[in-house]
Amino acid sequence: VRQFDAQLQARGITSMKPPKSHTPAIEKGDYQFTRSKQILSATGLVLETYSCLQRNMLAQPLEARRQFAERAVFGTYEGIHPELMTDIRALLQEDRPDGQALHELIARAGEDGKAARHPVACELAALLVAELQGLEPAAQ
Incomplete structure (x- = not known):
C-alpha cells in the first residue's frame, strides 16, 4: 500500500489513504485527555449539515x-x-416460467403483504400478488 501510494504521489496524484484518525496520547510533553479536536474537525461538516437539515x-x-x-421511510422498512x-x-426472464416456482412466489408475496402495516404497502402487496396470479396461465 505504501509503495502504491508513493507511486501515485510521484505522479502528482493525491493520496487515496485517509489521514490517521488518532493522535498520540502524549504530544509536546503534555498528556492529551481527549480527541475532541480531531473528532470535531473530522465530523464538523456532517454535524453542521445535519443541524441545518x-x-x-x-x-x-x-x-x-x-x-x-x-416518503423517507417507506420502502426501507x-x-x-x-x-x-x-x-x-x-x-420473468425465463421464456416459459415454472408453474411451481410461480406458486411459491405468489405465496411469498402474500406473506409479505400480511406483514405490511402501511396502507400503501398493503395496496402494493395486493397488486403484486394479483400481477403474479395473472402470470399463472402463461406458466402452464
Whole structure:
C-alpha cells in the first residue's frame, strides 16, 4: 500500500489513504485527555449539515413533516423483500416460467403483504400478488 501510494504521489496524484484518525496520547510533553479536536474537525461538516437539515425539517408544518418522514421511510422498512424481488426478476426472464416456482412466489408475496402495516404497502402487496396470479396461465 505504501509503495502504491508513493507511486501515485510521484505522479502528482493525491493520496487515496485517509489521514490517521488518532493522535498520540502524549504530544509536546503534555498528556492529551481527549480527541475532541480531531473528532470535531473530522465530523464538523456532517454535524453542521445535519443541524441545518433538522432545523429546516422542524420549521415545516406538522403535515409536511409527516409526509417527508413517510416518503423517507417507506420502502426501507416495508415493501417487497429484496430476495423476493430478485426471484421475481429471474422468473420473468425465463421464456416459459415454472408453474411451481410461480406458486411459491405468489405465496411469498402474500406473506409479505400480511406483514405490511402501511396502507400503501398493503395496496402494493395486493397488486403484486394479483400481477403474479395473472402470470399463472402463461406458466402452464
